[in-house]
Amino acid sequence: MKQKPKYTQTEDVTLFSEEQGRPMCLHAESIKQFFEKSGDVLVRSVQVGKLEAAVFCVDGLIDSATIGEQIFKPLATDEKLQQAENETQAVKLLLEGAAQFPFVTKETDVNQVITAVLNGLTAILFSEIETAVLIDARGFEKRSIGEPTDENVIKGAKDCFVEVIRVNTATIRRKIKTPNLVIEESVTGKMSLTNIALVYINGTTNRHILKEVRRRLQKMNIDGIMTSGYVEESLSEKPFSVFPQLLYTERPDKFCSHIMEGRVGLLIDGLPIAYILPASVTMFMQAPEDYSNNYIFSSAIRLLRYFCLAISLLLPGFYIAITTFHQEMIPTELAFSIQKAKMNVPFPAFVEILGMLIAFEILMEAGLKLPKTIGQAVSIVGALVVGQAAVEAKIISPAVVIVIAFTGVCGFTMPNQDFSNAVRLWRFLFTLAGSLAGLFGVMIALIFLLLELCDIQNLGAPYLEPLSDSLSSHIKDTLIRPPFRYLNWRPFSVRSVNIRRQK
Amino acid sequence: MNRCKRMIVVFLLLDLMVCTAGCKRNDNNRREINSIDFVRMVAIDAAQDEPEKMEVTLELQGEDGGNDNGADSGGGQNGEQSKLISATGGSFSEAFLQLQTEHGKLLNLAHSDYFLIGEEAAGRGLTPYMDFISRNNQIQFSADVFIVKGMRAAEFMSRFGEANGMVSSQLKNMAEKTRDLSYITNTSVIQVMGMLDNASHGMKIPYLELQEKGEKQVDMEMSGYALFRDTALVDYADTEASRGMNFFSGEVYSGLIPVRDTEGEAVVTRISDAKTKVKVRYEQNELRVQVNAEIHTTLEETHSKKNLFLPEEYDVLMSQQNQYVKNLMLRAVQESKENRIDALSLADSFRMQHPIIWEDLKENWTQRLEGARFEVNVSSRMDRSYDYEEANRYGQS
Structure with missing residues (x-):
């Protein structure tokens, strides 16, 4: 049987510290002794003819019925195994098909065996020759593939990534069947030993980008990857920036389209999302649905999204600037309307806006933390009841409520939550700048924002690319979504080896 | 270190921007919108008793339009209340400063859409009045200028306002129709400034006339252009002549x-x-x-x-x-x-x-x-x- 390498281990990963001690040899008794305090680790002796063996696995990670039927039963009853003269012969027979599993490998390194077992594999230990036969008979409870929760699908595949990396790799394989698709796996996290898969297409993805991603992954020296933040901060070029530098998605179709463009994908066991890199600003403004709908409609929606970005970022600051510094800019009737609404409100516009922005953030946070059913009630009480009461009590003016509501709704049109969060933070800065120096301050804040964005380089690709590009052909799929027949080239920012996408 | 250098460069640039933008005064024009009274219309006249002085009358939006310094011109037909306040001074800025001092709120000229100049004042020449208007940074150059035929601009505002409410609102309705009336074209502040710049250019500015329509009923009419020689009013062109001028x-x-x-x-x-x-x-x-x-x-x-x-x-x-x-x-x-x-x-x-x-x-x-x-x-x-x-x-x- 063709053996498939299952696990590669990065150099930095060590299984056991000196204090913990470790089994020096691949012997059933020493492993049993090492795991004697762990109730879920099973080391069970079995008699294979005249030979002694031990089955070593973790309860809960294996399919017990399958193990009983396809491991224990052959070990006890298979004629050839019963007649095996020695352990070497027994191992050979197991590798040649006595164990009725597709993925059976031989391992002699105790560290590798323990890692494999902790990942859900079953090991049949032969203590005399210090060899283990690893069998993939994993079976544990997992969430089934359902619809994405954060990225709604209207006209597209209704599947999403789940927490199990193997299910996710299979989903990708089903969508990209080219033999050039590479799913390169490694283990990261000193304690969590989390499986990470690097996904790319050989011959399309730039090898320098790949090399850099591998380097950064190897450089990660952490106990474990429990949340996405560990990976994001480790792989970001500029970790102190509030802007996301990795694009995450829970939609396999979006992930695969980016992989086919020549980008590098990252799957992490335990996380129901996948990362795509390098990412640029325009990618955070694109939604998978853009490519499902008519290109004219999609282009209009995309332009609307950019408009909403500007509103979400600038409107509160702009409102303060024009109502406190540049009243002449407001159309006459609107100026009177705002003035009338603000009569008897005791606070300056800046305090009103800042207070409402903070209230909005509080409502958002409360809505997220509470169960969904109560979360809705918070919105109703917060926005409608308290908001209405505040306006009637002349604590805030209705114009400010409209400004903040419009700002908030525009912020919700961002397809990417990380990017939306960054915009939410910068919004405060613009508000402050508008309050300090009017439109002059807003413009200075805008310059700072551009400086910040220009300063980010992601795996060699400028963050503002292709907007910063001087070639119009590179800017095609940014502000608008052109018809597919014009998308002949892969994005320039990925520096793909195979730049032509179609003829 | 590089980051530190970059920040220093950015702050130096910022300093440079602030300095070159003319931000020298501590007063940075920060005013809450509800602490301002927007002036809707300005009337300029020669002072009645002191011919060398000028009288400036401002029309403010009613209700909270002002405090106690002026006369309420009533609701009129359209229900929009206006408030007129006036002051006399040796110059426009002097009169305006007096109004500003006496008025409760800060007066803002940014939304004055119309400037009315009384017949007597126009007869003396427009230069003294237009100078302040062209230099003031709040006034919109797109604001329209009208000459009031046969009376003082303040009287026109007062009498028309008493009967019909806010003059500026009524004037806006009328001014919007001038495109259909081929004998009148609105003349903005910037156009008057252009005419004043060119000494050979004959000036023509639309004029307004108050029409008596029974007891306490008045209406306004735009009939043509007021004609100026050397910035001083000399005559009024009738409708036909004004229309012919527009064809030219x-x-x-x-x-x-x-x-x-x-x-x-x-x-x-x-x-x-x-x-x-x-x-x-x-x-x-x-x-x-x-x-x-x-x-x-x-x-x-x-x-x-x-x-x-x-x-x-x-x-x-x-x-x-x-x-x-x-x-x-x-x-x-x-x-x-x-x-x-x-x-x-x-x-x-x-x-x-x-x-x-x-x-x-x-x-x-x-x-x-x-x-x-x-x-x-x-x-x-x-x-x-x-x-x-x-x-x-x-x-x-």
């Missing part, structure tokens, strides 16, 4: 032309497009002005029972239409010559076409204009508006 300057966008068919029945056409080419030449020591106007009209109304688009009818109508427009333009020429002002904007045309000769003629331009020979050619065509035949039963006896 190519500012006719609409307007009705009354004509008659071969049987004398009334037909009305509406101007849909009018283009005028003015060529001014200086030959044999005299100015020769050739005017070619092309008028495009549509049939607006007919009482005729004839098919107006048959050649014999059509030619008669067009001939009348041409003559009508020609008469208007000649009327404008006459008005201009009589008042010895270039109300036809011929100086600009000549300066553009003959910049070298202009240098010799500009000193005595208006005198030369008196003896100028005018040749006015008008060609026009009319389109049918609808193809209804039944409405007038034309072709049937």
Whole structure:
């Protein structure tokens, strides 16, 4: 049987510290002794003819019925195994098909065996020759593939990534069947030993980008990857920036389209999302649905999204600037309307806006933390009841409520939550700048924002690319979504080896 | 270290930006919108008892429009209350400062859409009033300027406001219709400034007239242009002459032309497009002005029972239409010559076409204009508006 390498281990990963001690040899008794305090680790002796063996696995990670039927039963009853003269012969027979599993490998390194077992594999230990036969008979409870929760699908595949990396790799394989698709796996996290898969297409993805991603992954020296933040901060070029530098998605179709463009994908066991890199600003403004709908409609929606970005970022600051510094800019009737609404409100516009922005953030946070059913009630009480009461009590003016509501709704049109969060933070800065120096301050804040964005380089690709590009052909799929027949080239920012996408 | 250097560079740039933007004063114009009173309209007059001074009257939005310094001009017909406050001073800025000091809230001129200048003040010359208006950073250059015929601007505002509410609102409604009235074109602050800049340019500014309509009932009317010589008001052009002036300057966008068919029945056409080419030449020591106007009209109304688009009818109508427009333009020429002002904007045309000769003629331009020979050619065509035949039963006896 063709053996498939299952696990590669990065150099930095060590299984056991000196204090913990470790089994020096691949012997059933020493492993049993090492795991004697762990109730879920099973080391069970079995008699294979005249030979002694031990089955070593973790309860809960294996399919017990399958193990009983396809491991224990052959070990006890298979004629050839019963007649095996020695352990070497027994191992050979197991590798040649006595164990009725597709993925059976031989391992002699105790560290590798323990890692494999902790990942859900079953090991049949032969203590005399210090060899283990690893069998993939994993079976544990997992969430089934359902619809994405954060990225709604209207006209597209209704599947999403789940927490199990193997299910996710299979989903990708089903969508990209080219033999050039590479799913390169490694283990990261000193304690969590989390499986990470690097996904790319050989011959399309730039090898320098790949090399850099591998380097950064190897450089990660952490106990474990429990949340996405560990990976994001480790792989970001500029970790102190509030802007996301990795694009995450829970939609396999979006992930695969980016992989086919020549980008590098990252799957992490335990996380129901996948990362795509390098990412640029325009990618955070694109939604998978853009490519499902008519290109004219999609282009209009995309332009609307950019408009909403500007509103979400600038409107509160702009409102303060024009109502406190540049009243002449407001159309006459609107100026009177705002003035009338603000009569008897005791606070300056800046305090009103800042207070409402903070209230909005509080409502958002409360809505997220509470169960969904109560979360809705918070919105109703917060926005409608308290908001209405505040306006009637002349604590805030209705114009400010409209400004903040419009700002908030525009912020919700961002397809990417990380990017939306960054915009939410910068919004405060613009508000402050508008309050300090009017439109002059807003413009200075805008310059700072551009400086910040220009300063980010992601795996060699400028963050503002292709907007910063001087070639119009590179800017095609940014502000608008052109018809597919014009998308002949892969994005320039990925520096793909195979730049032509179609003829 | 690099980051630190970058931040220093950014802050230096920021400093530079602030310094070069003229942010020198501590007062950075920060004002909450509810602490401001927007001035809707400004009236400028010569002070009644002290002729060397000027009186500035401001119209503020009613209700919270002001405190106790002025007279409430009432609700009027449209229900919009206004408040008038006024002060006298040696200059506009002095009067305005006095108003500012006495008024409870900060006065802001950013939304003054109209400036009214009283007849007496206009007769003394516009320069003293326009200077403040052109220098003040709050005033919009797009605000319109009007001359008040036969009375003081403050009195006009007061009397009209008492009967009809806010003058600025009523004036806005009227001013929006001037495009349809081919005898008036709004004149903005920036246009008046342009006219003041050019000494040879005759100034013309639309005027307003108060119409008495019974007891306490007044209305306003825009009838034409007030004409200025050397920045001082000299005369008022009537509707026909004003319309002719607009044909000269190519500012006719609409307007009705009354004509008659071969049987004398009334037909009305509406101007849909009018283009005028003015060529001014200086030959044999005299100015020769050739005017070619092309008028495009549509049939607006007919009482005729004839098919107006048959050649014999059509030619008669067009001939009348041409003559009508020609008469208007000649009327404008006459008005201009009589008042010895270039109300036809011929100086600009000549300066553009003959910049070298202009240098010799500009000193005595208006005198030369008196003896100028005018040749006015008008060609026009009319389109049918609808193809209804039944409405007038034309072709049937």
